[in-house]
Amino acid sequence: MKWSEISILTTNEAIEPISNILHESGASGVVIEDPAELVKEREDMFGEIYQLNPDDYPTDGVMVKAYLPVNSFLGETVDEIKQGITNLVTYDIDIGENKVEISEVNEEEWATAWKKYYHPVKISDKFTIVPTWEDYTPVHSDELIIELDPGMAFGTGTHPTTVMCIQALERIVKEHDTVIDVGTGSGVLSIASALLAADQVRAYDLDEVAVRSARLNVKLNKVQDTVSVDANNLLNGVTGQADVIVANILAEIILRFTEDAYELVKPGGYFITSGIIQPKKQEVRDSLEAAGFQIEEIMVMEDWVAIIAVKPE
Numbered sequence: 001m002k003w004s005e006i007s008i009l010t011t012n013e014a015i016e017p018i019s020n021i022l023h024e025s026g027a028s029g030v031v032i033e034d035p036a037e038l039v040k041e042r043e044d045m046f047g048e049i050y051q052l053n054p055d056d057y058p059t060d061g062v063m064v065k066a067y068l069p070v071n072s073f074l075g076e077t078v079d080e081i082k083q084g085i086t087n088l089v090t091y092d093i094d095i096g097e098n099k100v101e102i103s104e105v106n107e108e109e110w111a112t113a114w115k116k117y118y119h120p121v122k123i124s125d126k127f128t129i130v131p132t133w134e135d136y137t138p139v140h141s142d143e144l145i146i147e148l149d150p151g152m153a154f155g156t157g158t159h160p161t162t163v164m165c166i167q168a169l170e171r172i173v174k175e176h177d178t179v180i181d182v183g184t185g186s187g188v189l190s191i192a193s194a195l196l197a198a199d200q201v202r203a204y205d206l207d208e209v210a211v212r213s214a215r216l217n218v219k220l221n222k223v224q225d226t227v228s229v230d231a232n233n234l235l236n237g238v239t240g241q242a243d244v245i246v247a248n249i250l251a252e253i254i255l256r257f258t259e260d261a262y263e264l265v266k267p268g269g270y271f272i273t274s275g276i277i278q279p280k281k282q283e284v285r286d287s288l289e290a291a292g293f294q295i296e297e298i299m300v301m302e303d304w305v306a307i308i309a310v311k312p313e
């Protein structure tokens, strides 16, 4: 797969809305090239200080960068992003110079381009995500470490939707559980489930690149005896019940398989969904309830929502 890098020169004020626009357009690896803001954002979110090299950053304005897959929708997606950014002015947001540049990157460049911004991060009470190229010594004896090389797959494990899913798994997955991970990407949620002592984890993704990346990360974390990774479209053809199904996919896609998920979750089991933007929350909630689930909790981080639903006993 080929990727395009989109870089937007803007202001501090516009970072968050522009990042949201990029995430909502399906961009991967959104990075902000401004040390002060990045440190603050991460501190607010995780209470962690990032090690940043000031030489890596421009001094005027802030650069927001992200990667978009090159496909037949690319032109349309870029136009939508540009339009979305221009519309921010109507909300009195200063978008500054708003210089937007697009450049094509090859696979190797994409896979390494953002590595310099990606460092160990504690994302929940138990879990710290550590990029494979970093040395990390656990701070606490009970800390669980996920080593990750996302390669070309989504994601680094630090996207709000992933963080919420991991926090939910941490509370829900019990020893000996069976877990199904729909849209596994880099495999991060499956690895987390295995480290939480699930007995069996089945990971699926439509994208071959994600399947390869997840298999690699599963081996890296030595959980290959617990986690299987296969190419599959949602839950099509999947049999065998699970205590927990987790799916961090866009709301539009979740709506397509709430009934299949209900069939496969054991009574008393959970369906954790994320990848849902706020305006889509009600639609997903309605669809889960129509399938028979009860909503146990709705989590919110930035503009993203995760829903924990339970199948009544």
Ligand SMILES: C[S@@+](CC[C@H](N)C(=O)[O-])C[C@H]1O[C@@H](n2cnc3c(N)ncnc32)[C@H](O)[C@@H]1O
Pocket (backbone or CB within 6 Å): 153, 154, 155, 156, 157, 159, 161, 162, 165, 182, 183, 184, 185, 186, 187, 188, 189, 204, 205, 206, 207, 210, 232, 233, 234, 248, 249, 250, 253, 275
């Ligand atoms: C937002 S990423 C989530 C990755 C990872 N689970 C996480 O939480 O960081 C969504 C993943 O769903 C996959 N996906 C999209 N549509 C799918 C489908 N119909 N069936 C299976 N996987 C799908 C994408 O390839 C992508 O890897």
